[in-house]
Amino acid sequence: MPTFVGLDLAWSSYRESGVCWLEGNSQSDLRCTRIEAAVLPTEKLANEIAAIQGPVVVTVDAPLLYTPRRWAEREVARRFSRYKASPHQAHYAVRKGYTAGIELGKALARRGFILDPARCFEGDRDYRGVLEVFPHAVHVRLFGIPERLPYKPKRGRSVAFRREVMQQYQSRLLTLVEEVAPRVLENADVCIALHPDTPLRAKGASLKRLDDTLDGLTCAVAAWLLWSRFDEWETIGDLNGYILAPREQH
Numbered sequence: 001m002p003t004f005v006g007l008d009l010a011w012s013s014y015r016e017s018g019v020c021w022l023e024g025n026s027q028s029d030l031r032c033t034r035i036e037a038a039v040l041p042t043e044k045l046a047n048e049i050a051a052i053q054g055p056v057v058v059t060v061d062a063p064l065l066y067t068p069r070r071w072a073e074r075e076v077a078r079r080f081s082r083y084k085a086s087p088h089q090a091h092y093a094v095r096k097g098y099t100a101g102i103e104l105g106k107a108l109a110r111r112g113f114i115l116d117p118a119r120c121f122e123g124d125r126d127y128r129g130v131l132e133v134f135p136h137a138v139h140v141r142l143f144g145i146p147e148r149l150p151y152k153p154k155r156g157r158s159v160a161f162r163r164e165v166m167q168q169y170q171s172r173l174l175t176l177v178e179e180v181a182p183r184v185l186e187n188a189d190v191c192i193a194l195h196p197d198t199p200l201r202a203k204g205a206s207l208k209r210l211d212d213t214l215d216g217l218t219c220a221v222a223a224w225l226l227w228s229r230f231d232e233w234e235t236i237g238d239l240n241g242y243i244l245a246p247r248e249q250h
Contacts, residue, residue, distance in 0.1 A: 001024065002057070002227060003021060003022070003052045003054065005019070005020070005052075005058040005223060006022075006215075006220025006223055008061045008219060009104065011098030011100050013040065013041055013042050016039055016209060017038065017216070018217075019034065020035045020217045020220035021034040022221075022223070028183070030184060030224060031183050032186075032187035035187065035213060035216065036216075037210075037212040037213050037216070042100065042104050043107060045104065045107075046108050046111060047111075049111075050108065055125060055227075058130040059131050060104065061133060061215060062101025063093060063094075063102055064102065064104070064105035064115055064131075064132045066090055066240075070237065071241075072236050072243045073089050073243070075237065083136070083147045084147045085139075085140055085148040104130070108130045114127070114129040115129065117242065121231075127227075131223075131226065132244060133222045136149075137246070138245065142225075149169050163202070166199040167199055169214055170214065173194060173218060193214060193217065226244065233245065
């Protein structure tokens, strides 16, 4: 049975990351078996993923492949500028030593995982791979919104404002899950993460934990859609570093 792992990976492995695992062969039987925000040491996480039997699609919100010639972020920023959705620069992260995604990519590659998205796009049903995504790009194209949802912590952004935007995020993500993977909502922790009262009870670290958890769910849904609707996605970048995004719908 295929497994779809979504990781909102902290750029430092000692910080919490959002993680979500979905399992199933079809829209009608896809279920969530794990959703949380947790500290995920690289080797331990790689061993957990490698122990999964059968096909696995891992989608990660963090740079996976990197050389100094990486240009994916510049192109994503150009294409998504009208949505106010630009990713953090991998070059900056590497200079600062924030390389958790790169290290995870290497660890999974040593365990036989493929980092090249071409095999996934060819519809390989035995695929075991790890792919990079950008949740804001997923949101604006799959939610059909005019600009990114500003739920991330930022100087001058109040807790009340973040709670309100987080509820918008929950509502739109709930609608998407109901459409593409309705049985995921049978998981009680998913329902808690998507309940509009949850942000109202959260602040500080708990609000950040909810942010990470929702992004992990977004990444896991992206993994499922990359597997099941691979022709609706595109690669921005190359093997110096890439980001996968849903194709623009006209």
